[in-house]
Amino acid sequence: MDGIPDLWKCDIAAVGQQLADKSLSPVELTDVMLARIAALDPAVQAFVTVLDESARRRAAAAEREIAAGRYRGPLHGIPIAIKDIYDTKDVKTTCCSRVRQDHVPTQDATVVRRLEDAGAVVLGKVSTHEFAFGFDSTPTRNPWNTEHIPSGSSGGSGAAIAAGLCFAATGSDTGGSIRAPAAANGIAGIKPTYGRVSKYGVAALSWSLDHAGPMARSAKDLAILLSVMAGHDPLDPDTKDVAVQNYAAALTGEIRDVRIGVPSNYFNDDVTPAVAEAFDTAVTHLASMGAQVMAVDVGDLDGALDCMLAIAMAEAAVYHQDSLSGTPDLYGAETRALLEAGALMSASTYLNAQRVRSVVKVSFQRALSGVDVLLTPTQPRTAMKVGETVSRIGPREESVFEVSARFCAPFNLSGLPAASVPCGRCQDDLPIGLQIIGKPFDEAMVLRVADAFQITTDHHRRYPALAG
Amino acid sequence: MHTGEDTVTREADAGTDWTAVATQLLGDVDRRVMTAVARIDPETPLGVSFDAR
Secondary structure, eight states, rough: OOOTTTTGSSSSHHHHHHHHHSSHHHHHHHHHHHHHHHHHHHHHOOOOEEEEEHHHHHHHHHHHHHHHHHHTTTTTTEEEEEEEOOBTTOOOOOTSGGGTOOOOOOOOOHHHHHHHHHHEEEEEEOOOOOGSSSSSSSOOTTTTTBBBOOOOOSSSHHHHHHHHSSEEEEEEEEETTHHOOOOOOOTTEEEOOOOEEEEEEOOSSSSTEEEEEEEEESSHHHHHHHHHHHHOOOOTTTOOHHHHHHHHHHSSSSTTTEEEESSSSSSTOOOOOHHHHHHHHHHHHHHHHHEEEEEEEEOOOHHHHHHHHHHHHHHHHHHHHHHHHHOOGGGHHHHHHHHHHOOOOOOOOHHHHHHHHHHHHHHHHHHTTTTTTEEEEEESSSBBBBOOOEETTTTTTEHHHHHTTTTTTTHHHHOOOOOEEEOOOOOTTTTEEEEEEEEETTTHHHHHHHHHHHOOOOOOOOHHHHHH | OOOOHHHHHHHHHHHHHHHHHHHHHHHHHHHHHHHHHHHHOOOOOOOOOOOOO
């Protein structure tokens, strides 16, 4: 760690270049990251399992391949982490639950296989809220301030990247679980279009709302990761056989011809002053780069969060029905109560929630008909304190679940691609996220706007003091 | 590193009555979905594809 102290601050594109030109060894890089995990993870608690032996073995293999001229591409030799709901062959996949504390899959999730085929070095498994059904990801802490949660459910992924313990991680998003921790930890994450990335081998929370996607430090890195992760998978019937765009080529840094819609309703409601100011500044910045910014009506979203909850609770209850009836005591109290409540959800409520969902989907199609992307704050506030159960913004009181999903869940209902990149910080230095939403299967445009924002701002070049 | 055990311990320590929270949530979600569906066109179909291909 001493010889290359700032290597962890680099993004994949920069480190990958050094690996490609052989000025940096994958073994050396992996050792740096494993040393950082040993030194810093006791405070962050992002890792559930550290795979030091297999990581070093894979890094050594990468070194041999690169030396022999068999460079696989920008992920070759890059240390990453896998959310512990993704199956990993011969490695425990616990979903951070006693229900699966000894579960060892016999094969990899499709995404894990694709990342490893691209040469990525898996450092270990990172934490999730139990079965991805929540937003605090206990006991993982936010590296910016360990008295705060990292959000979730991909809280381990977000915290590990922010603390410089890995260069990227997988996430999953049912009501905001990639974007909320991306915002809370000051990193980037994208929930791709529903059907863009395979969920085969990823524990389900809600079949019709779940999305798998990457988290990293920059939009450039998301483009590299998504290029590998995206694509039709015959093992996942939800994936669509739609050509994968060239995401890297889309990052032109140019947004003069891009039309940006800012919703005139819903996403302005009950946000903290710091979030409102950071969002307005971000919009003004993008306009100053030549984007056309206009107000758009996104329709009535007042029931969106509840429809997401109704669908998620009912589908999760069905997914868990066998183990919930067989070993209920193995679930955490919160998860068990939510699943039992979901089992009592009436069919008419579930079906009505799906009907409202179809209206929400049409409303966003209309809103996007005259623009290329929508912009909103990712979260109404910054990360809550550990143990805090009620969020208060002005007169509005909400649970952690409600405040975390309020601005994200509409895009799980619609299935639209949505990314979060850091756009500021509040008075106590906690990061704030900017959400960028695109048309179906147009992740390239979402990443183009995100990248243009990042190459002209430095929010993603800030690091928590804990990271060193 | 940690295991699922920590999650369970933390919840117990927090003293939250999660059954009460979930029961309240179930009632609230049910009521709010009914409110939301009352605002949409009553002829709105399910919107889920049953493509036979």
